[in-house]
Amino acid sequence: MPEGPRGPWRPVREAFAAHGRAVVHSRWREWLPAGPGGHAVALGTAARGMLDDQDRRRLRTLPRPAARARFLASRLLLKHLVAAVSDTLPAAVCLAYEPGGRPYVAHPQAAGVEVSLSHTGDLLVAAVSRYGRIGVDVEPAGRPMRYADVGQRLCAPAEHAALAPLAEPERARALLRLWTLKEAYTKALGQGMRLAFAEFEFEAVVSRGGWRCAVSEVRGPFSPSGHLVSAVWRQHGCSVGGFGRELVEWPRRFGNNRMRADGGG
Numbered sequence: 001m002p003e004g005p006r007g008p009w010r011p012v013r014e015a016f017a018a019h020g021r022a023v024v025h026s027r028w029r030e031w032l033p034a035g036p037g038g039h040a041v042a043l044g045t046a047a048r049g050m051l052d053d054q055d056r057r058r059l060r061t062l063p064r065p066a067a068r069a070r071f072l073a074s075r076l077l078l079k080h081l082v083a084a085v086s087d088t089l090p091a092a093v094c095l096a097y098e099p100g101g102r103p104y105v106a107h108p109q110a111a112g113v114e115v116s117l118s119h120t121g122d123l124l125v126a127a128v129s130r131y132g133r134i135g136v137d138v139e140p141a142g143r144p145m146r147y148a149d150v151g152q153r154l155c156a157p158a159e160h161a162a163l164a165p166l167a168e169p170e171r172a173r174a175l176l177r178l179w180t181l182k183e184a185y186t187k188a189l190g191q192g193m194r195l196a197f198a199e200f201e202f203e204a205v206v207s208r209g210g211w212r213c214a215v216s217e218v219r220g221p222f223s224p225s226g227h228l229v230s231a232v233w234r235q236h237g238c239s240v241g242g243f244g245r246e247l248v249e250w251p252r253r254f255g256n257n258r259m260r261a262d263g264g265g
Contacts, residue, residue, distance in 0.1 A: 001220075002077065004030040009084040016085040021129040023136060023231050024081060025218055027122045028073035047072055050079060052094055074119055078103070078126045085128055086110035102190035116187055116231075123218070125229055132234030135188030137180040141217060141226035145175040154179060156201040177215055178202060180230035185211070188232050210235045 002009065002024055016022045032047060051059060055075055062068045075095065083090040086109050094106040095115075105113050116127045116136040127136040147163065155163060159178065163171055181202055186195045188211075206213060213232045 002026045002030070002080070005076065005080055005090070007080075007084070009080070012081065012084050016128065016130070020131045020236060021127065021134060021231075021233055022081070022085065023125065023127040023229065024077070025123060025125045025138070025227075025229065026073075026077055028070050028077075028119070028124050029122060031073035031076045032069055047076065050091055051075055052096070054097060055095065070119055070124070074117055074124050074126070077124050078115060078117055081126050081128055082107075082110050082113055082115060085130075086113055098190050100190040100192065100194065102187065102192075116184070118183075118187070120227070123223060123227055127231055127233075129233050131236040133188040134231065134233040135184040135186070136229065136231045137183035137187065138218075138227050138229045139176060139180050140223075141176070141228050143176060145172045145179065147171055147175060150175060150179070152198065154182070154197050156198055158201045158204070176228060177230070180228050181213055181215065181232060184213070184230045184232040188234070206232065 002012070003026070012022050012024055048056065048059070051072065055071075059068055059071055062071055076090070078095065079090040079093040082088075082093045082105055086093075086107075088107065088109045092107060093110060095103050096106045097103055103115055103117060105111075105115055112130055114129045114132060114134050116134050118125045118136050118138045120138050120140060123138055125136050125138040127134050151160065151163070154175065155178070163174055163178075166174060179197075182197045182200075183192070185202065185206065186192055186197075189195065205211075211232055212235050213230065215228060215230045218227045218229055
């Protein structure tokens with residue numbers, strides 16, 4: 001867990017060297033100086049100067065100070081993470097965006113490094129991979145997830161069959177796990193929630209398409225009830241097949257136009 005720009009980054013570099021990917025989490029308050037009383041966040045000139053033009057424009061559109069702070073801190077975390085695994089300077093890492101909003105790195109020294117980003121509350125999660133697409137999502141482990149509320153827009157038929165007989169709270173935990181995995185997968189494709197979750201069965205699509213996934217729980221003083229972190233990445237050496245192939249191979253050509261919006265945000 002990097003505690004701001006100083007890291008520690010050595011374990012991250014070692015994980016990236018060994019596995020070709022790394023997922024890190026941090027609190028956004030570690031990246032920005034606290035204002036009076038430790039509540040307000042001062043978005044200093046030096047920190048804002050690290051942003052690329054598109055991100056500076058986006059920052060100006062965010063009305064709430066906390067939203068601006070999370071946005072700025074998340075970009076600082078991602079730039080430092082990419083710099084750590086590509087042996088370059090954070091200020092030299094340029095973030096650009098596909099038509100669907102998925103970030104990518106535009107820097108020769110970090111060529112081929114794929115990235116993903118997620119946040120909830122105080123917690124930021126960032127991921128990098130050198131073998132292809134990666135997506136990450138984080139949610140509070142205690143987030144209410146009622147089958148009656150989300151089942152129809154989250155679950156494919158096979159998932160309904162597996163989840164319907166479960167008793168609460170086991171079903172709520174299974175729903176939350178499935179939600180984060182589908183979020184991470186569609187982020188890797190560059191679609192996010194623009195892709196209707198109920199239109200694909202996660203396990204079948206991932207196994208056919210040469211993807212792998214992992215779910216872990218993050219706990220600490222900043223997260224007393226825990227957070228679920230899900231990552232989905234393209235397996236090294238596998239060609240993409242099945243659902244989403246065109247979106248992965250030609251993201252800037254298709255953008256969001258291949259999928260209808262489902263109203264999920």
